[in-house]
Each structure stands twice: as structure tokens, then as C-alpha cells.
Amino acid sequence: MTGMISIESARIAGANASLPTVYIRNVVKDGQPVTPLQATGLEGSAGGTVSGIRVEADRLVCDLACRFGQPGRYTFDVSAPGAAAQSVAVNIPGRNAGGCGGITTGTPVTVNLTFQPDQASRAVRDSN
Numbered sequence: 001m002t003g004m005i006s007i008e009s010a011r012i013a014g015a016n017a018s019l020p021t022v023y024i025r026n027v028v029k030d031g032q033p034v035t036p037l038q039a040t041g042l043e044g045s046a047g048g049t050v051s052g053i054r055v056e057a058d059r060l061v062c063d064l065a066c067r068f069g070q071p072g073r074y075t076f077d078v079s080a081p082g083a084a085a086q087s088v089a090v091n092i093p094g095r096n097a098g099g100c101g102g103i104t105t106g107t108p109v110t111v112n113l114t115f116q117p118d119q120a121s122r123a124v125r126d127s128n
Contacts (some may be wrong), residue, residue, distance in 0.1 A: 002041030003050050003067035004092045004106055005074065010064055010113040012083050019080045022113065024060040027076040029069075036060045041070040070094075071106035083115030 027039040052066030071094025079085040
């Protein structure tokens, strides 16, 4: 099943506005680095929903709210314009859903991100 990680919101601490897009890189699933396409869960997928996410070169572009991934243990780096990158860890326990094909299901996880301002943005704001 795909679409198990749901990034619902993102903002920069101290700012009122929500971020419309975040970038996901360096995805590791179950201790193994995976490509952005593999991270979506679409490669060899047996169903589910992936939305608001696309692959661009070495990253996933998440237009909020987005959904991706399959059951497993994930770590990934998330960034956004004006925000300091951060690492995220998500665990989606999987269980056999029965039937043919060994389909695995799990409970979706919702992620709401709060970024710190990046150093360049902080320096510009402090100089005004």
C-alpha cells in the first residue's frame, strides 16, 4: 500500500504563513538508501494513493499536503526556501493484508513540519 506518509503542513517558526512546497532528499527506507521514485512507493506498487508529490532529479517535490511511501522505517531530509533543512524519521509498522501477492498494509502517519529559518534569511531579517 502506498501513500502511508502524509505531510500535512509546513511552516517556519515565528512566521504566520504556511509553506506551499517542501523538498525531500536522502531517503533511507529500512536502513537502505532509495531513489526518489522508490520512495514514492509507486515502483512495483499494489495500490494506494500518492498525491501532491513528484520526482525531480534527486529529490521529491511535495506540494502540501502530499502522500507517499509504503510501510517501513524512513529517514529523510526536508527543506524549503528560507528554511533550514531538517531530518525526519517516520516508522510505519507493516502487516500482511492477506490475499495473494503478499500485500502489506499499515497505519498512515501524519507529519506537520516546523522549520527554523535558514542562516541567510535570518541574516537579512536581522540587518533590517
